[in-house]
Amino acid sequence: MKIVVIGGVxxxxxxxxxxxxxxxxxxxxxxxxxxxxxxxxxxxxxHVGDEIPDRTSLLLQTPESLGASLGLDVRTGHEATAIDxxxxxxxxxxxxxxxxxxxxxxxxAPGATAVRPPVDGLDLPQxxxxxxxxxxxxxxxMVDGGARRAVVLGAGFIGLEAAEALRGRxxxxxxxxxxxxxxxxxxxDLARLVDDELGAHGVRTHVGTAAQAVTATPEAGTAVExxxxxxxxxxxxxxxxxxxxxxxxxLAEAAGLxxxxxxxxxxxxxxQTSDPHVWAVGDATAVRHEVTGVxxxxxxxxxxxxxxxRAADAxxxxxxxxxxxxxxLGTAVVRVFGLTAAxxxxxxxxxxxxxxxxxxxxxxxxxxxxxxxxxEPVHMTVTFAxxxxxxxxxxxxxxxxxxxxxVLATALAAGMTxxxxxxxxxxxxxxxxxxxxxxxxxxFTAQNVLDGTLRLWYPRDLDEVLARALVLDVRSAAExxxxxxxxxxxxxHTALRSRLAEVREAAAGRxxxxxxxxxxxxxxxxxxxxQAGFDVANLSGGMLTLRAARPDLTLDRGAA
Numbered sequence: 001m002k003i004v005v006i007g008g009v010x011x012x013x014x015x016x017x018x019x020x021x022x023x024x025x026x027x028x029x030x031x032x033x034x035x036x037x038x039x040x041x042x043x044x045x046x047h048v049g050d051e052i053p054d055r056t057s058l059l060l061q062t063p064e065s066l067g068a069s070l071g072l073d074v075r076t077g078h079e080a081t082a083i084d085x086x087x088x089x090x091x092x093x094x095x096x097x098x099x100x101x102x103x104x105x106x107x108x109a110p111g112a113t114a115v116r117p118p119v120d121g122l123d124l125p126q127x128x129x130x131x132x133x134x135x136x137x138x139x140x141x142m143v144d145g146g147a148r149r150a151v152v153l154g155a156g157f158i159g160l161e162a163a164e165a166l167r168g169r170x171x172x173x174x175x176x177x178x179x180x181x182x183x184x185x186x187x188x189d190l191a192r193l194v195d196d197e198l199g200a201h202g203v204r205t206h207v208g209t210a211a212q213a214v215t216a217t218p219e220a221g222t223a224v225e226x227x228x229x230x231x232x233x234x235x236x237x238x239x240x241x242x243x244x245x246x247x248x249x250x251l252a253e254a255a256g257l258x259x260x261x262x263x264x265x266x267x268x269x270x271x272q273t274s275d276p277h278v279w280a281v282g283d284a285t286a287v288r289h290e291v292t293g294v295x296x297x298x299x300x301x302x303x304x305x306x307x308x309x310r311a312a313d314a315x316x317x318x319x320x321x322x323x324x325x326x327x328x329l330g331t332a333v334v335r336v337f338g339l340t341a342a343x344x345x346x347x348x349x350x351x352x353x354x355x356x357x358x359x360x361x362x363x364x365x366x367x368x369x370x371x372x373x374x375x376e377p378v379h380m381t382v383t384f385a386x387x388x389x390x391x392x393x394x395x396x397x398x399x400x401x402x403x404x405x406x407v408l409a410t411a412l413a414a415g416m417t418x419x420x421x422x423x424x425x426x427x428x429x430x431x432x433x434x435x436x437x438x439x440x441x442x443x444f445t446a447q448n449v450l451d452g453t454l455r456l457w458y459p460r461d462l463d464e465v466l467a468r469a470l471v472l473d474v475r476s477a478a479e480x481x482x483x484x485x486x487x488x489x490x491x492x493h494t495a496l497r498s499r500l501a502e503v504r505e506a507a508a509g510r511x512x513x514x515x516x517x518x519x520x521x522x523x524x525x526x527x528x529x530x531q532a533g534f535d536v537a538n539l540s541g542g543m544l545t546l547r548a549a550r551p552d553l554t555l556d557r558g559a560a
Contacts, residue, residue, distance in 0.1 A: 002027045003315065004103040006080045006251065008037035010301045011282030012109030013061070014308025015421030020070045022316050028072050029101060031092060032064055033079035036133050037063060042301055045135040045158070046144070049165025050459060058133065072364055083255040083273045104551055105277060105315040108252060108265065109308065111301050112245035112283035118193070126223045127239040130162055130507025139238070143169050149239035150174070151226045153211050154242035155182040157334045160194070162240045163203050163336055165442055173203045174234045176226075178210040179241075181336070185383055187348055189362070189459065189541070189548035190396045198340040214239060247284040248296050258284045262298040270314035271322035279315055281307035290327035290412065291346040291391050292354055304327045333407040334404050342405035345392025345412050348383055358383050358391055361445045364518040365438040367400025371431040378404055379544070382442040388417035393442070400438075407439050418446035454523065455530075455537040457513050459549035469511040472503060474525040475543075479517065483555035493521045494530050507534065515539035515546070 003026055004049050005016045016030050019542065030037060038061035043309035044533040046052045063074035071104060075094070083106070090101045113131040116122055143166065152159045152164045167173045175182065175198065179423050181191040182198065182205055195205055206308045209230040219224045220233040221539055229391045232344035247264040249257075258266040264286035283299040285307065286315025313319040331343035360383045366375035378397040384390050393408040395401045409419055436444070446452035457465060462485075471485050474493040490507050493516065503512065510533045516522040519542040529536040539546060547553065 001025075001104045002102065003029070003105045004101055004248055005030045006090065007031040007109030007111055007282070007547075008034075008074070008129040009039065009111065009282075010304035011111075011308040012107065013066075014305045015073075015107045015109065015281055015312045016072055017066075017070055017306075018309045018312035019316060022312060022318055024071075026316075029398055030066075030072055030074045031078045031101075032076045034132060034134075035076055036382040037061065037074050037076055037377045038373040039133050041131065043339050044130055044133070045161035045165045048130070048139045049161070049325070049381065051165075051168075052461075055133075055137075058129075078250060083251055083278075085255050085257075085273065086277065088277060089275075103277070105279070107308075107311055107315070108273070108278065108280040108284065109304075110248040110284045111284045111296070113248045115244040115246055116241065117203075117210070117243060119211050121216070121224070121242065122222060124214055124216060124239075126213060126216075126237065126242055129241050130158060130523050131245075140238070143171065143457065144239050149222055149234075149236050150238040150240060151176065151211075151234045151236040152240040152242060152278055153177075153226075154240075154244065155179070155205065156184060156208070156242065156244065157332060159240070159242040160198075160336050162242060163198070164201075166238070166240070166336070167201055167203055170184050171238070173208060173237075175203055176206045176209065176234075177212060178208065180208050180411045182207060183341060185204070185330075185332070185343055185347065186394055186396070189336055189545050190341065190379060190381060190394055191398045192548040192551060193379060194341055195340060201337045206230070206234075217261050220560060221422055226394060243342065245283065245297075245299050247286075249284050252280065252284070254261070254363060260295055261285075262297065265296075266295075267274075269323075270319050271311035271325070280313040281311050283545040286323070287348070290329050292350060292356070294354070295329075300328070300330070300331055300332060302331070315354060325482060326413070329409055329412050334407065338398055339396060341394075341396045341400040342401050343392070343394045344405050344409040345390070347391050347392055347394065348381070348385060351383060351386050351391065356391075357386055359386065359446065359449050359456075360384075360458075360540065361442060361449065362519065362545045363445065364439060364541065364544050365436075366434060367397060367438070368550070369430040371433050374399075375431060376400065378438045380404065380438055380442060381541075382408070382446065383416075384418050384446050384450075388419055388446070390416055390421060396437075400433075404438050408442075418443050418450065448523075454526065456540040458500050458540055462546070462550060462553075463515075465513045466532050469513040470503070470507040472512050472514040472529075473526070474514060474515050474518070475505060478560060480559065481559045483557060485515075486556050488556075491525075493525045496525050500528075500532055503529070504533075509535070511535040513537055513539065516542050518544050525535060 040058045066072045078094045149172045226234040265280040282304040286295045331344040376398040380395040381391045470486040473488040480490040514522045526538040
């Protein structure tokens with residue numbers, strides 16, 4: 001059997017290596033148009049930032065090492081230019097000329113290309129992407145050569161990593177994104193924490209705006225100027241283009257394979273395309289989101305590796321139904337200086353856009369026991385369905401974030417409900433966690449919402465609450481004096497039982513909307529008020545969430 005794999009790195013090399021482990025007698029040819037067939041592309045920003053100073057550590061395998069260990073025929077500098085599905089051949093261009101290769105099974109792993117918006121000046125040499133080893137080489141050379149200012153276009157995962165790396169090398173950095181906040185997949189209240197961290201480290205953010213033009217300005221002391229559509233002009237010696245990627249499906253389209261309207265290659269649960277002899281893996285393919293069911297390209301290394309393994313099993317007749325594709329969750333994590341942000345499943349915005357009914361809870365719990373030194377808050381948002389099914393989670397914090405999102409990603413993959421999440425038995429000792437972990441606390445809170453023990457109100461409800469309800473602030477008098485919502489009544493939660501008559505008089509038949517700093521003390525007050533007959537709801541996540549979600553909010557000052 002002859003297997004041809006077009007494209008290396010995560011998906012393609014996983015397919016080739018798995019195929020060899022299953023079929024020692026197969027002829028396996030890997031065609032890679034670039035110089036490097038197996039490299040750590042996720043490590044490129046850290047090489048630019050000099051956290052990974054040794055470039056060779058990014059080169060995971062070479063054609064020679066793959067030939068020696070797996071007997072693979074790996075050909076770098078070989079670009080597949082056409083596929084003839086009827087003849088089962090691939091046309092290949094290399095320095096020695098064109099040739100044609102036949103195949104019994106073909107695996108496409110062409111990856112994705114950087115989105116290049118219609119902006120004048122993106123062809124200038126100062127404008128760079130960060131997707132390959134040569135990209136990283138060029139960027140490092142520019143920094144080593146004296147670049148002093150950088151503009152990063154796109155504040156997603158790669159943009160944030162690039163901004164951190166360049167700031168770490170001493171450059172002044174401006175970060176630009178058309179979305180209303182940095183890290184667009186994150187909910188706005190959590191993204192605000194990321195924005196604050198960027199600002200604390202000297203990165204200037206420009207959101208809700210986009211580049212209009214890049215102009216060479218050698219006379220101005222920097223190489224270029226980036227003009228934004230809000231009128232800002234940002235000088236730069238280096239511009240990083242990271243506004244997203246699109247599937248590189250040109251070969252597949254020319255071969256007549258089925259694509260989505262967005263240009264991703266359509267595959268089934270075995271990674272097989274619309275041609276029975278062709279499989280596709282990685283960033284160029286459309287995958288089904290496990291929670292929403294939506295088909296989309298999800299350019300992540302983990303899914304690409306699994307897809308390569310699955311394709312090899314399928315084309316060799318080894319794939320069982322239990323190992324067929326289950327969809328993806330979009331689980332991802334990024335470090336932003338001292339902060340970590342991570343996501344899995346469906347966000348509030350995605351669920352709202354799709355019209356999916358859901359609940360959401362906000363939590364701010366320590367990553368380990370509060371009495372053990374060094375506890376840091378994990379700011380977390382969890383979405384779940386009215387029937388209790390977990391739908392998604394996001395978290396931001398300085399410690400313990402990846403651990404919680406990994407647990408919740410596992411719970412999502414297992415189809416757990418919030419009752420299941422509440423019953424998870426997680427490893428606990430004071431240096432590592434709490435007896436009530438942030439994950440299980442999310443489960444407990446969701447249970448309270450689902451069974452009616454807890455009613456919530458949200459930052460989006462603020463204007464209506466201020467107009468129609470009594471706002472009851474159950475923080476301490478000192479906290480209240482430091483800043484409170486207009487018209488709020490301050491009754492510390494420890495004094496509430498003895499002051500119920502005062503609250504009833506102040507409410508005058510109106511609903512009572514209670515809050516504290518994080519939502520815990522106000523939950524205790526909520527239970528007292530609910531059992532005393534009040535129409536009461538608790539602010540999800542408390543003032544921590546409200547201030548992050550409504551940075552424009554003006555608070556009153558002074559004692560009650």
